[in-house]
Amino acid sequence: MSGKYDDLSKAQLIELLEKRDRTKKLGLVWERDEIAADQAIDENFIACEIVPELSDKPAPWANMVIEGDNFDALRWLRMTLSGRVKCIYVDPPYNTGNKDWVYNDRYMDKENRFRQSTWLDFLYQRFTLARDLLDENGVMLVSINDEQRALLELMLDEAMPGMKLGCFVWRTRKGGYDSGNFSKDHDFVLAYRKPRFEFHGTEKNRNDYSNPDNDSRGDWTDDPLQQPKTYKQRKNAVYFITDPETGIAYPPNPNRVWSVGQKGDKGLTEKPWEDLLEEGLLVFKKKGQYVQYDSLDELCAAIDDKTAHKFARRDLPNIEDWVGRKIGLGSVRIKKFLKDRDDDEVNPLSSLLDGVTTEDSLSVKVGKTTEGTREVRAVFGESAFEYPKPVSLIRELVRQSAGSGDIVLDFFAGSATTAQAVMELNAEDGIDRRFIMVSSTEATEDEPDKNLCRDVTAERIRLLNARDDPKYDSLAAPFAYLRTREIAFEDLDYDLAPKDAWAALETLHGLPLTIYDGSAAWNAHEGEGVTLVMVDKYDAALLDWLRERSRKNVFVYAWAPGQLARELGDVEVEIRSVRDTLVRGFQQ
Known part of the structure; x- marks a missing residue:
């Protein structure tokens, strides 16, 4: 063994081989020096110093703004907040290779053929640290565009095995198109959760409950009386349910036959339809409407020319029983009472973040990229940060993810949109969530005095805290400004x-x-x-x-x-x- 392995000790070589043995054979692979990456975590100790003159409002401070490389900040947070962060939202660099972000100078050179690997490893080191911060009912939410989504998602699968929940589709703009006459007007928010995490969802709409027949059991709605089996799979579930008031017989949908049995069936574990009828639980839709066939030939002719009852089939096991009966045109459903519903029952959160609401799932209404730009301009009086996410996007994600006393972390804080989202949400519902914003100075050789964290991240919160408007009184969020510092262990x-x-x-x-x-x-x-x-x-x-x-x-x-x-x-x-x-x- 020679070359790049010459300087490794026996213990390091064994560790490297053991890691390779554990490496999955299917998945994302990228170039990385695993030993160097492991050593970097414990290379030195990280302290955080409070800078009183950059902090806002009197102490004690429940919120934090941390200035420094987020790798260092995450190491300090892992020491102090391991397993206690409820929601992490980040909008990481999108690996464009452009000079629009300070880390591109070191990690994302467009001419570097390993550019994808250096980007992935840069993020992998940070997400593995952030993973350890999550509470057992916590969630990680990560924004990404279409070009880098596949790579980032596979990397996150490695960094957070078994935690994938899914992703949201967020519409970033309206109109416009890219090459191939294909409009890339959407981004994604990937979601990774710890075992006990659930989005809050929204309360079920109970407007469909009423009591038109003055049932003593209260408001009710009707649910299908069907099962996902066909008439060929469940022949014993193909029979008529008869309304005793009208004498009209109702056949099952041949593609979704009755989910209840009838008296005389063997092995019944639930009430047959006759008992449900006696208890006043069956609802006959299109009551009184029917069709009648006086002979089998008449019925078969109607089936052949497609004018027959919609549930009629030539090969039904009870096709002869259709002759001479009043065949109901509606369906039979079962009453479900509001008092029997679980009060905690909620709608799940939809994967579409564009204001689309359906009967069975909720989708929150969020703004587009232009809204984020307007919000930054409204606070600073100028465009102090490029391509900020809209507050509404993060606010609704936080609303669904964090509650009273929970900590919300953003370790690519940028313009502090996440902080404003938490502040607005706290002001709206009176719940006391806390935030931690991590941002670097982004100083370069050309701009040695630049300090994004001080002048944009923290300043946005300061300006929001200082607004002279009664409607913003409850928006204020005191914060401590901290600065990371490296210390050799010795x-x-x-x-x-x-x-x-x-x-x-x-x-x-x-x-x-x-x-x-x-x-x-x-x-x-x-x-x-x-x-x-x-x-x-x-x-x-x-x-x-x-x-x-x-x-x-x-x-x-x-x-x-x-x-x-x-x-x-x-x-x-x-x-x-x-x-x-x-x-x-x-x-x-």
Whole structure:
């Protein structure tokens, strides 16, 4: 073995071979250095520093805007929020190879024949990290266009095995056409879910329930009395149901015969139609309307010239019984009462995001790309970001995916459309969802001072928070602005600032972020159901403070936990190491 494997250790070679043995034989394959990718995750430690002057509204902050490479931000979030994010929505780069996105300079060179692989691997590293953030009832929603959908979907199948739910079709524009007189006026939103996730759907429309016959059991509607079997498959289900009031006999649809039996049938497990009739549960449609055939020849002639009853067939097992009867032109259905319906029953969400509503499924009405551009211009007074998604698209997806207290993450946040969607939805329904927006500076050699995260992502939220309009009072969303920072593991004891450790621990315990007081011997944050304490140096007052509080769900962190345990003596609280807790969470 030689060449690119010369520098690998025996352990690395074994790991590489084991991974290759586990590789699926059917699926997407792309060029990637698996060992280098694995090493990159634990190459260094990531801290997040709160930047107070870029944060908005007073602390505590339930929402976050994180500036930095989203690979670094996701590593920090995996350490602090693993398994606790309900909804992740992202609109990743579409691999155009154009210089319209900063990462294209490094990853998406049009002339690079491995351009597809570098794009896929770039995203794969991030989605495998994001996958670990999802709650057991969480969902990942990913926008993509038609050109890259197949590759992205196969890659996501690898990154999130067994989690595929499906995809939405979203109409991005109206009119226009591309080559071949084919209009590519739609994009997709791919959906991958954890085991217990379900879209909220919408309440069933109950307008079809009424009580025209004053039934004592209340409002009802009628359902089919059929099964998906033909008259050739279920000959014993081919018989007449007779209305005793009119004497009219109703035949079954030969392609969907009766779903109930009749008295005398063997092996009946449910009530025969005669019992249903006696209980007043059968409804005869087109009541009183019938046709009659006085001879078999007359009936067969009508079948041959296609003027016979729509359910008549020459080879019906009971064709002779049609002769001399009043054959009903309608159908027989069964009453279903509103009181017996499950109140939680909802319509499923349709795969069409274009305002189309059907009887059995819901499709939300969302805007097109031009709406997103207008919204950005309305906030900034100019087009501060190209090709933003419309707020309505993300708002309706979040409405269907996240509820009270849930976290919504966007790690390609761009113009913060996702943040505005969460803010609008919270203002509309009064439910307190939280958001985390991750965006880079996108600084380049030509624009070294560019900072997309500060000047667009966070600024959009600031401008929305500052709107002087009563209808936007409930829209405000205070947020902490954080900046990622790399630290070598060997330098953690010296370079990990207490304020950065405090931000990580607050996030780890589900607490909103606050400013760390570096002058205090210890900091405390008392939240609902949990109390967090971080000790920088021992102060005797801490002993009395802890004794006055319930010891349940009190977590005390220290840089030297052994020494603190001796100082606290008989106070029974759990004392943890700051460094060990964070490193263990980071290297999971």
